[in-house]
Amino acid sequence: MAATSQETQSAATDEETSVLKIWGRKPLSGCIPISGAKNSVLAILAGTLLCPKQCRISNVPSLADIGKMCQILRALGVKIERNGDALEIDASHVGSDRAPYELVSKLRASFFAVGPLLARLGSARMPLPGGCAIGARPVDLHVRGLQALGAEVRIEQGVVCADVKGRSGRLKGAKIYLDYPSVGATETLMMAATLAEGETTIYNAAREPEVVDLASFCGAMGAIIHGAGTNTITIVGVPELHTVDYPIVPDRIEAGTFLVAAAITHSELSIAPVVPDHLTPIIAKLREIGPQVVIDAPDTVRLIPSELRATDIETLPYPGFPTDMQAQFSALLTLAEGNSVITETVFENRLRHVAELSRMGADIRVKGQNAIVRGVHGLSGVPVMATDLRAAAALVIAGLAADGMTIVKGLHHLDRGYDNIEQKLRNVGAHLERVKVPTERVDNLADSAEALV
Ligand code: UD1
Numbered sequence: 001m002a003a004t005s006q007e008t009q010s011a012a013t014d015e016e017t018s019v020l021k022i023w024g025r026k027p028l029s030g031c032i033p034i035s036g037a038k039n040s041v042l043a044i045l046a047g048t049l050l051c052p053k054q055c056r057i058s059n060v061p062s063l064a065d066i067g068k069m070c071q072i073l074r075a076l077g078v079k080i081e082r083n084g085d086a087l088e089i090d091a092s093h094v095g096s097d098r099a100p101y102e103l104v105s106k107l108r109a110s111f112f113a114v115g116p117l118l119a120r121l122g123s124a125r126m127p128l129p130g131g132c133a134i135g136a137r138p139v140d141l142h143v144r145g146l147q148a149l150g151a152e153v154r155i156e157q158g159v160v161c162a163d164v165k166g167r168s169g170r171l172k173g174a175k176i177y178l179d180y181p182s183v184g185a186t187e188t189l190m191m192a193a194t195l196a197e198g199e200t201t202i203y204n205a206a207r208e209p210e211v212v213d214l215a216s217f218c219g220a221m222g223a224i225i226h227g228a229g230t231n232t233i234t235i236v237g238v239p240e241l242h243t244v245d246y247p248i249v250p251d252r253i254e255a256g257t258f259l260v261a262a263a264i265t266h267s268e269l270s271i272a273p274v275v276p277d278h279l280t281p282i283i284a285k286l287r288e289i290g291p292q293v294v295i296d297a298p299d300t301v302r303l304i305p306s307e308l309r310a311t312d313i314e315t316l317p318y319p320g321f322p323t324d325m326q327a328q329f330s331a332l333l334t335l336a337e338g339n340s341v342i343t344e345t346v347f348e349n350r351l352r353h354v355a356e357l358s359r360m361g362a363d364i365r366v367k368g369q370n371a372i373v374r375g376v377h378g379l380s381g382v383p384v385m386a387t388d389l390r391a392a393a394a395l396v397i398a399g400l401a402a403d404g405m406t407i408v409k410g411l412h413h414l415d416r417g418y419d420n421i422e423q424k425l426r427n428v429g430a431h432l433e434r435v436k437v438p439t440e441r442v443d444n445l446a447d448s449a450e451a452l453v
Contacts, residue, residue, distance in 0.1 A: 149189070
């Protein structure tokens, strides 16, 4: 079966641009289905390069980022077919060690393929990555870790060139200390170490659920990995991995986004399937803000609304509060009683949604990495521009609570990480619609918003 539409279509053509119209203040009710975790799929797709046989991953959402990752793997020689929510992947012949710049520059996670490529082929050529515009996002921790595993790494004209030294053609197990618990570096190095000679230990490893999902996937292929989910991961290298059929965990960030949508619209909403443990920091903050969050079943969480109170939030590596939920909570706190301080510590340029929320009537001031939010009584619908994936989600959430019609532009960001978000929200009572407008009119939608109704 062909790839699904969100994987292949962009949110825009040259002549036309899609925008999302949201008529706010509609109460929501019911249950929203949660898709598989985008960040798990991206890492696991890189991990399929380790498998010399066919494998299958299921519960794969239809997302632009996943479409891009598939394109990169195909450029390396991997065959991928979509079959419903599953991807059938045949990496038996990886014909190239060189990922194309035009694809890698659009997706930072594609860089994570450097580890498995190196482990499988003994060499990798990876252009320095792009991705969300949320900071510098270097790859020094990936590179230093690969060097510790015995790779020779140099950067030539913006391309990371990595080669395995020595006659065995295999990386060598090592003790690696990460200066920071980087998700991507932990994943790159864990994958590289699965086929290395001997034992590797990663200290100060990332503990995110997506790291654990990747470790489970590799384990199901025969890799020996202990400690994933703690800050010390040990990998005992094996000569070869085998085929696997693996379901992806539910997306905790998509789940959190819908819980915030429920809270801001004062709606009772359930979400399922989820792993409630993965939502611990999100649920804790929601409860501090006011709503009750109830775990109805091992895979179902329900939000019962209440008045909203201010709180402080600081983003941190897991199990701290996720940076990927910061923008959505910023939107929520604009309508909470009192003053909140939001501190972004993970990425240096991730408060760009603030300017757009202010245009909707929010009272937020940015000082360095802090946003000081003074709760207001209401937001107003205006045309707003999404600047990155989670900023897009924050604007949709704000639009659901705003008076009048919000028009969200920059939907290619939203489509990177949310599978069918309009339909999911419409099914629980939201009033929103994606429309195409002539590109030349997009910048002046404020003047012509009425014409779009
Ligand atoms: C992953 C997630 C992203 C999430 C982030 C933090 C994927 C595909 N993306 O991104 O959604 O927001 O984790 O939870 O899984 N850093 C360095 N050097 C490095 C690597 C990272 O300085 O070699 C810095 C980054 O610039 C950033 C911080 O470490 O400031 C965290 O980055 P990292 O955990 O690596 O995030 P990603 O893996 O890129």
